[in-house]
Amino acid sequence: MGHASDVDPLTQALAPPPDETDEQRAERLQKEERARRVSDEIDEQIRQERAALKKQKRPIKVLLLGQSESGKSTTLKNFQLAYAGQAWAEERIAWRTVIQLNLIRSVVNILDVLNQEMTPTAGDDSGSSDSEDGPPARPATASSAPTTPLRFSEKHRLLRLRLAPLRSLQGDLQMRLGACDWPTPKSGAESGVESTAKARAQDFFVWSNAGWKAALRPNGGRRSLEDARGRRRAVEDGETAEVLASCAEDIKTLWADDVVQEMLHRRRLRLDLLPGFFLQSGDVDRIARRDYTPSDDDVVRARLRTLGVQEHRIHFESGPAAGTEWCLYDVGGSRTQRAAWQPYFDDCDAIIFLAPISCFDEKLAEDRNVNRLEDSFALWKMICSNKLLSRAQIILFLNKCDLLEKKLKSGVRVRDWVTSFGNRKNDVQTVAQYFAQHFKEIAKQNASVLRPFRVHLTSVIDTQATALTLGVVGESILRSQLRDADLL
Ligand SMILES: Nc1nc2c(ncn2[C@@H]2O[C@H](COP(=O)(O)OP(=O)(O)O)[C@@H](O)[C@H]2O)c(=O)[nH]1
Ligand SMILES: [Mg+2]
Structure with missing residues (x-):
């Protein structure tokens, strides 16, 4: 569409004079080159300043x-x-369920061992847990001497019975957290003996994007309490707290019991070294309460x-x-x-x-x-x-x-x-x-x-x-x- 004579006026103005000598030409080119370099440098500086600014933002x-x-x-x-x-x-409040669950899991771990020990067919291999298994286990050199059988009594039978509801509560809470089972470890070292590793393997996990925090925040806004889900959640929270509170004394008795401690010792089950351990003194009194609100420390120590x-x-x-x-x-x-x-x-x-x-x-x-x-x-x-x-x-x-x-x-x-x-x-x-x-x-x-x-x-x-x-x-x-x- 354009004509051959169409020339950009700017190009025309910048064009070298028609009668330019060789020296003039060389000088001009040098000048242009210098100008270009300065201009490029300025451009680059601006670009970098922008980048730096953006970077800090x-x-x-x-x-x-x-x-x-x-x-x-x-x-x-x-x-x-x-x-x-x-x-x-x-x-903070969303962590309450996690902490309650951590506590319950420790108790259920103990109950599992207790069940095995108190059932005659479970064999008498206590204390023989092999160290291959064990996170907090001792080296094999510490192999235990033959031991006298543990003396369980009516007290232990009752504790097992009375604490049994914690098992189903554990399942309920895991479901509410949207938990999946932790994949069973691939291992040749399965000894069939309860061990810390096994207790750990019974752990569960949640997807980080599953919104478990939102799901567990009953008062994350008054409106959520008004809707049906919010109400149901509040009821469930209340029930959980109720069951736990009614078990508090038995949990403390179980943990303080000498025979139970000896049993855990023989099994080399170091619950206190496992993450999310909430059976230290004062823990149960605080957590197994109807109006429990986690402290900063509780949240930091919680395991999910x-x-x-x-x-x-x-x-x-x-x-x-x-x-x-x-x-x-x-x-x-x-x-x-x-x-x-x-x-x-x-x-x-x-x-x-x-x-x-x-x-x-x-x-x-x-x-x-x-x-x-x-x-x-x-x-x-x-x-x-x-x-x-x-x-x-x-x-x-x-x-x-x-x-x-x-x-x-x-x-x-x-x-x-x-x-x-x-x-x-x-x-x-x-x-x-x-x-x-x-x-x-x-x-x-x-x-x-x-x-x-x-x-x-x-x-x-x-x-x-x-x-x-x-x-x-x-x-x-x-x-x-x-x-x-x-x-x-
Ligand atoms: N005693 C003790 N426990 C810790 C320490 N760091 C983490 N934990 C506990 O170890 C568990 C796992 O920690 P977490 O931060 O969830 O590990 P992650 O899997 O790397 O995210 C939690 O129960 C923590 O409370 C520590 O320095 N000392
Ligand atoms: Mg983590």
């Missing part, structure tokens, strides 16, 4: 990683407790297995990170779920990697051929060497130091499980240092980029100590975030 993304039961969800709870008080308060990735946004109200928004991702840690981590890697700013170091004598619930500490080492190696994560800061929490201390004090020797530990002192400090050194070595040898080794010894159920740790961690993440922006 987008939430800081933090991934919580680690094997199952390493303390990821508990760390997240600590973040919420310390920095998002409002959301925390709203969720989740599948899938949970995203939590936290708007920091105080501290050095005040005004910034963080996105924390809590993932499922068991082996089959780890593939789901990958998509979160490429734009993540920091990783908090949790390694429970009390687990040196335990096996994975999902594969009892694998030692849990070895699994943490392998996972750590995978994270350190992942190229997608080269931008991310990595912070290591050597967690469950409180359980480590308990375990060491109860006589478990690290060298029986980790031969390289040798004759070092069998105390928390030495053991933690030793493991920390190993993690450091792995990081050094496998790191995809050079980054500082940041490690904290933690017991994330201790909310006060953890708040301090999170303060340090938050500041460090933020600082590297700002440094990144400055460097641009």
Whole structure:
């Protein structure tokens, strides 16, 4: 459509003079080149400033990683407790059912063992639980001497009877949480003997996106109480509290009973080392009440297995990170779920990697051929060497130091499980240092980029100590975030 003579006036104006000499031409081209470079530089600067701005506006993304039961969800709870008080308060009531269920599960575990022991056909293999099975079991060297039979009485028979309703209550509560059965562990080590591992395997899980919190929040708005579902929920809550309250005295008697304790001891069933243990002194009196409201500590100690990735946004109200928004991702840690981590890697700013170091004598619930500490080492190696994560800061929490201390004090020797530990002192400090050194070595040898080794010894159920740790961690993440922006 256009004519050959159609020439853009701007192009015409910028066109070199027709009588330009060679020198003039070279000079002109040089000038143009310089101008272009300056202009490009300005463009680039603007682009980068925009990017930096955008980057600071987008939430800081933090991934919580680690094997199952390493303390990821508990760390997240600590973040919420310390920095998002409002959301925390709203969720508190939803945890009530989970905590009641944790308590009931411990009792039902004991009743199961009691049933076996009190039934004559169950055999007399108490105390022979093999350590292959056992998370908190002792090494095989501690094999027990022949023991006198346990002396059960009418009292135990009555306790079994009176506490029986807790079994069906357990089923009901799990259903209300939308629970699925935990897959039975693949294992050749099944000894047919009750063990801590088995108790753990009877655990259940919920899908993180199943809305269990919403389902359990009876007063999440007055309207929900008015509708039929809300009313039914309130009635169910009332019934649960009623049954539990009526069992409270028997639960305490059961746990305090010498024969029961001896029975658990012979079975090496360390319920107190299992997650979600609520039979400590005062627990039952508090939880098995009609008007029970969970305390901060209860919520932090509660155990709920989740599948899938949970995203939590936290708007920091105080501290050095005040005004910034963080996105924390809590993932499922068991082996089959780890593939789901990958998509979160490429734009993540920091990783908090949790390694429970009390687990040196335990096996994975999902594969009892694998030692849990070895699994943490392998996972750590995978994270350190992942190229997608080269931008991310990595912070290591050597967690469950409180359980480590308990375990060491109860006589478990690290060298029986980790031969390289040798004759070092069998105390928390030495053991933690030793493991920390190993993690450091792995990081050094496998790191995809050079980054500082940041490690904290933690017991994330201790909310006060953890708040301090999170303060340090938050500041460090933020600082590297700002440094990144400055460097641009
Ligand atoms: N004693 C003790 N228990 C812990 C610690 N960290 C986590 N737990 C408990 O271990 C269980 C599993 O923790 P959780 O955060 O759910 O692990 P996740 O599977 O990695 O999300 C929960 O019952 C926690 O209360 C710790 O440092 N000390
Ligand atoms: Mg979790």
